[in-house]
Amino acid sequence: MKTVKSQFKFHGGVHPPYNKELARDKAIERLPMPAELVISMSQHLGAPAKCIVKVGDVIRKGQLIGEKNGFISVGVRASASGTVKAIEKRLSPAGGMADAVILTVDSANNECENLPPLNWQTASREELLKRVEDAGICGMGGAGFPTNVKLNPPPNKHCEYLILNGAECEPYLTADYRVMLERASRIRLGVEIMRKILGGPAVRIAVEANKPEAISALEQAFADIEGNVEIVVLPVLYPQGSEKHQIYATVKRIVPEPPALPIDVGCVVENVGTVAAIADAVEKGLPLIERVTTVSGDAIVSPKNVLAPIGTTYRDLVAFCGGEKLKPAKVISGGTMMGFAVPNLDIATTKTTSGLLLLSNKSVFQYTSGPCINCGRCVRACPMMLNPAEISKAVEADDIKDAEYCHVMSCIECGACAFSCPSRRPIVQFCRRAKNSIRARIAAEKAAAQKAKEAK
Amino acid sequence: MKPKETAEHFILSSSPHAHSPVGLTQIMLDVIIALLPTTAMGIWFFGFPAVWTIATCVSTCIVTEAVCRMAMKRESTIGDLSAVVTGLLLALNLPAGLPLWMAVVGSVFAIFIAKQVFGGLGMNPFNPALAARAFMLISFTGPMTTWLKPFWWRTPEVMTCATPLAFVKSGNLADVPCFMKLLIGEMPGCIGEVSAVALLIGAIYLLVRKVITWHIPVTFIVTVALYALISGRAPMQVEILTGGVIIGACFMATDYVTSPTTATGKLIFGCGCGLICMLIRQFGSYPEGCSFAILIMNAVCPLINRWTRPKPFGAT
Numbered sequence: 001m002k003t004v005k006s007q008f009k010f011h012g013g014v015h016p017p018y019n020k021e022l023a024r025d026k027a028i029e030r031l032p033m034p035a036e037l038v039i040s041m042s043q044h045l046g047a048p049a050k051c052i053v054k055v056g057d058v059i060r061k062g063q064l065i066g067e068k069n070g071f072i073s074v075g076v077r078a079s080a081s082g083t084v085k086a087i088e089k090r091l092s093p094a095g096g097m098a099d100a101v102i103l104t105v106d107s108a109n110n111e112c113e114n115l116p117p118l119n120w121q122t123a124s125r126e127e128l129l130k131r132v133e134d135a136g137i138c139g140m141g142g143a144g145f146p147t148n149v150k151l152n153p154p155p156n157k158h159c160e161y162l163i164l165n166g167a168e169c170e171p172y173l174t175a176d177y178r179v180m181l182e183r184a185s186r187i188r189l190g191v192e193i194m195r196k197i198l199g200g201p202a203v204r205i206a207v208e209a210n211k212p213e214a215i216s217a218l219e220q221a222f223a224d225i226e227g228n229v230e231i232v233v234l235p236v237l238y239p240q241g242s243e244k245h246q247i248y249a250t251v252k253r254i255v256p257e258p259p260a261l262p263i264d265v266g267c268v269v270e271n272v273g274t275v276a277a278i279a280d281a282v283e284k285g286l287p288l289i290e291r292v293t294t295v296s297g298d299a300i301v302s303p304k305n306v307l308a309p310i311g312t313t314y315r316d317l318v319a320f321c322g323g324e325k326l327k328p329a330k331v332i333s334g335g336t337m338m339g340f341a342v343p344n345l346d347i348a349t350t351k352t353t354s355g356l357l358l359l360s361n362k363s364v365f366q367y368t369s370g371p372c373i374n375c376g377r378c379v380r381a382c383p384m385m386l387n388p389a390e391i392s393k394a395v396e397a398d399d400i401k402d403a404e405y406c407h408v409m410s411c412i413e414c415g416a417c418a419f420s421c422p423s424r425r426p427i428v429q430f431c432r433r434a435k436n437s438i439r440a441r442i443a444a445e446k447a448a449a450q451k452a453k454e455a456k
Numbered sequence: 457m458k459p460k461e462t463a464e465h466f467i468l469s470s471s472p473h474a475h476s477p478v479g480l481t482q483i484m485l486d487v488i489i490a491l492l493p494t495t496a497m498g499i500w501f502f503g504f505p506a507v508w509t510i511a512t513c514v515s516t517c518i519v520t521e522a523v524c525r526m527a528m529k530r531e532s533t534i535g536d537l538s539a540v541v542t543g544l545l546l547a548l549n550l551p552a553g554l555p556l557w558m559a560v561v562g563s564v565f566a567i568f569i570a571k572q573v574f575g576g577l578g579m580n581p582f583n584p585a586l587a588a589r590a591f592m593l594i595s596f597t598g599p600m601t602t603w604l605k606p607f608w609w610r611t612p613e614v615m616t617c618a619t620p621l622a623f624v625k626s627g628n629l630a631d632v633p634c635f636m637k638l639l640i641g642e643m644p645g646c647i648g649e650v651s652a653v654a655l656l657i658g659a660i661y662l663l664v665r666k667v668i669t670w671h672i673p674v675t676f677i678v679t680v681a682l683y684a685l686i687s688g689r690a691p692m693q694v695e696i697l698t699g700g701v702i703i704g705a706c707f708m709a710t711d712y713v714t715s716p717t718t719a720t721g722k723l724i725f726g727c728g729c730g731l732i733c734m735l736i737r738q739f740g741s742y743p744e745g746c747s748f749a750i751l752i753m754n755a756v757c758p759l760i761n762r763w764t765r766p767k768p769f770g771a772t
Contacts, residue, residue: 011769016474171474244770256770330467336474344464364467365475370536371578373480376669376717385766389717407768415472422480423578429470 001222003215003231006206006249012383013237014416016171016337018210023296023303024174028182030307031320033107037079037311038090038348039065042098044138045145046072051099057084058106062113062287065101068133074146075136079289079309081109093333093340093347100348103311115285120193128197128282135281136351137288141165141176141241141271142334144352147278150270151197153263159198160266161251164191164275166207166214167234167241170335173355175292176272178305180207180214183276184221190275193282195227198268202228204250205272210236238337239414243269245383257410273354293349295321299328299358308349314356315345326360337415370423378417378427384410388417388427395430400441403434411435484537486667490658491544491707497640497654498647501606502552506647510547512556516563517543524572538577542566545585545707548648549700549747550592553604558596562588582754583714586747593747603644617644620698621743624690632690638697649700659706668710671722672729676705679730689738701733704746714754721757721764728753 042048049066053059059078066076082105090100118131133148153159164187168176180187191203205222207215218231232250234240243262244255246269253265262269273292280286289310296303301322308317314331318324332339333347334355349356378388386407394402411431418427499506521539525532533539546566550559566588571580593600608615620643623631633643641651648655662668677696684695695701700708709715709729716725729749736745 014476016472248769254770256772257768260770328466330469330473332473334471337472339471339473341466341468341471341473343466343468359473364473366467367475370480371576373578373712374715374717375483375712376722377476377478379717379766383769385769387717387761387765390761390765406765407771410768410770413471415474418470419472419474420476420478422476422478422483424475424479426470428472432470 001219001225001229001231003219003233006232006234008249008252009235009237010245010248010383011385012381012416013239014381014419015236016238016419019172019296020174020177020210022172023294023305024177026174026178026304028178028292028305028307031309031312031316033080033105033110033309034312034316035105035107036085036313037082037103037105037309038100038313038346039076039079039103039311040090040092040098040100040348040350041066041076042092042096043076043144043310043350043352044074045143046070046074048098049073049076051087051101053084053087053101055084055086058082059084059103060113061110062115062289072146072149074133074138074148077136077287077289078103079311080105081111082106091343091347093342093350093353095340112286112289115281115287117285118282120189120196120282123282125197128193131282132197132278135277135287137274137277137281138351139271140273140277140291140351140354142338142352142354144350147270147274150263150268151194153268157263158266159201159263159268161268162191162194162198162201162203163246163250163267163269164203164205164272165241165243165246165269166205166211166218166272167246168211169208169238169241170337170339170355172296172357173294173335174296175294175305175354177211177214179273179276179292180211181217184217186276186279187218187272188221188225189283190277190279191222191225191229193278194270194275200227201268203230205229205231206234206246206250207231208234208236208240239383239412239416242383242412242414244412257407288351291349291351291353293317293353294355296355297328297357297359298363299324299326299360301325310351311348313346313348314342317349317356318345318358324358326362328358329361329364330359332357332359337419338413367424369425372425373423375422377420377422381416381420383414383416384412386411388431391434392425392427392430395434400434400437404438408434409438480536480538483667484541486662486665487541487707488537488544490661490667491548491648493654493657494548494648494651494703495544497651498548498552501641501650502604502647503609505552505604508556509550509552509554509559509647510544512559513547513550513563514540514543516560517546517567520564520567521572524568525576528572530576533577536577539567542571542584545648546588548703549585549589549646549708551600551603551645552647553602554596554599558592558599561595562592565591578713580713581757582751583708583711586708586751586754589747590751605644606642606650619644619743620694621737624694625743629690632694635693638693643698645698646700649703652697652702655702655706659702662706662710668706669719669722671719672709672715672726673705675723675726676709676730677701679727680734683731683734687734687738695734695737699737699744700746704729704733704750708747709750709753714757716757716760716764718761718764718766721760724760724764725753725757728756
């Protein structure tokens with residue numbers, strides 16, 4: 001095991017104000033079980049889980065309440081014991097509506113129905129994979145890709161590098177940092193399990209240079225690990241935590257354009273929190289029913305890193321952190337670069353909620369956007385080496401074809417362009433619009449082709 | 457189904473929720489600051505006529521911008537200071553002593569025809585100040601090529617004089633001022649184009665503030681220098697330090713709206729400007745050529761952007 005500095009710098013990137021000092025030194029605190037949980041069936045990338053409980057059902061903590069529904073999907077387990085009060089559409093942090101189980105918590109009965117613990121050394125690869133799936137684990141960094149799918153590449157693809165994403169380049173967020181600091185040994189165990197599942201790839205642990213304490217905690221935990229394991233110290237640059245850029249920064253491989261995945265270049269990237277969750281799921285049989293969320297921002301009384309059951313409403317999180325110090329003007333689920341502004345505090349956490357930010361008027365930048373002046377700042381900032389100016393002008397003129405020609409589908413929506421735009425153009429929004437309409441068109445074409453095929 | 461009623465009114469917007477402090481007005485202000493040294497030098501050399509020209513152009517541009525936006529029933533854009541920059545740049549590219557009504561006509565042309573007609577800031581295909589200068593050069597050829605001598609009030613009997621490039625054109629290399637005078641700017645010419653030292657100070661400020669990048673100024677000037685070396689028409693320093701090459705390379709060709717966005721595009725753009733400028737000087741009937749060179753390159757800028765579209769990360 002050794003620690004090395006990243007030698008490969010990707011193009012572009014920006015330096016947003018990090019504001020991590022608000023919560024970075026706050027040890028993880030466990031939230032007392034709230035009276036009510038809102039557990040969404042759509043917490044991951046892919047098809048939402050199928051709800052398998054009814055209103056009035058009495059369920060136990062750890063019980064499966066949402067069934068995996070398709071290949072890219074993952075099940076949902078109850079984060080607490082209690083009674084199903086309602087099953088209804090609720091607003092998800094990302095803005096869509098999804099089925100959610102509203103659970104009235106029975107706090108007297110807080111024993112978790114664990115899965116049987118597994119000995120990872122004797123368990124087979126299939127048993128371990130099954131466990132990851134049963135525990136309902138998906139990527140906890142933000143995208144929420146089902147982990148069992150990621151850990152089970154098709155037979156023609158081989159994983160050479162397992163990359164642990166501990167960059168946490170999003171401003172304000174310190175959840176991953178605290179996990180690395182406090183749960184480094186769990187991460188090590190998770191790595192060993194994942195190595196077994198993936199057939200012994202080399203391991204690279206990527207951490208941004210501004211987290212020296214986390215790096216030394218990991219160095220200690222991994223000191224006597226065997227095999228090809230390196231901690232790669234990345235320069236502080238947003239979006240260092242982007243999967244593609246992390247792969248480039250650690251092993252200098254370039255993931256081709258979508259629909260290619262990291263596995264196409266022999267890499268699997270997993271967030272450090274997810275790795276710790278895998279260790280818990282295997283060794284202790286704990287399903288993924290709680291996670292660490294950073295609650296921060298200048299409008300919160302005491303910023304904290306909270307270990308909360310999944311489905312905790314933002315209102316409960318805010319109350320646990322002392323409530324509002326200033327009137328919040330904007331509430332963000334996630335970080336300031338890629339997080340989602342939410343309309344109210346009734347939204348609940350999911351497996352991917354890494355942060356909840358309450359920002360007062362002082363730290364919310366309000367603007368009116370102007371015309372593109374062609375300054376090229378977005379071109380210099382774009383880590384995907386696109387020309388965001390051209391794309392934004394194309395979408396503004398409703399020329400989606402031109403946007404597609406400008407490779408808008410490669411956009412990772414990191415926001416570096418819009419961050420640096422002096423005309424404050426909502427470039428990410430333009431890109432999303434183009435991507436959505438291109439996806440819709442492709443889907444329609446596919447459906448039409450299918451129909452034509454059937455007609456024959 | 458019905459979402460719970462709450463008393464909360466949070467701001468909703470697309471990510472990112474963080475923004476760089478550098479805004480449009482800040483950039484325009486930086487350009488104005490960068491132009492102050494050369495403005496001061498112009499006023500020192502040419503006196504009150506320079507002051508009147510600058511004041512006329514800037515105020516006319518602001519008024520025209522306001523009137524145009526009102527006529528188009530759009531929000532006012534005076535606050536972004538872009539009209540001030542256009543007015544100042546136009547004035548710096550005019551000879552001191554020009555009848556003020558001509559400066560007014562030029563300013564109106566710059567804002568109305570060259571900018572707002574196309575839809576305002578960001579939409580204009582040509583640099584407004586240069587388009588106006590070209591228009592004025594054709595419309596008012598005499599006054600636009602009558603140059604006050606620096607410190608003209610000291611020699612009331614001969615107040616005007618030919619520019620160094622006019623001497624070069626007519627083969628009078630001996631009458632070209634010495635290198636130090638060219639550097640400081642003690643020569644006839646447009647108000648803001650003469651003082652290379654002041655212009656370079658401004659350009660360094662813009663580079664440090666990251667308002668411009670080195671690509672266009674360096675390739676522009678290097679191309680001019682190489683052409684001068686190869687053609688042997690006039691000494692290299694004369695070609696570079698006169699006829700608006702420095703102001704053109706650092707302030708006019710770097711105009712965001714009318715120059716390419718990519719680094720490679722900027723390199724091509726700078727080379728093109730330098731080359732066309734020198735071709736006009738050698739073969740054209742105008743002794744200068746910098747403004748026309750930039751205008752021509754402005755026209756091909758969209759094409760350059762297409763050519764030099766960066767290859768996305770991961771694309772094959």
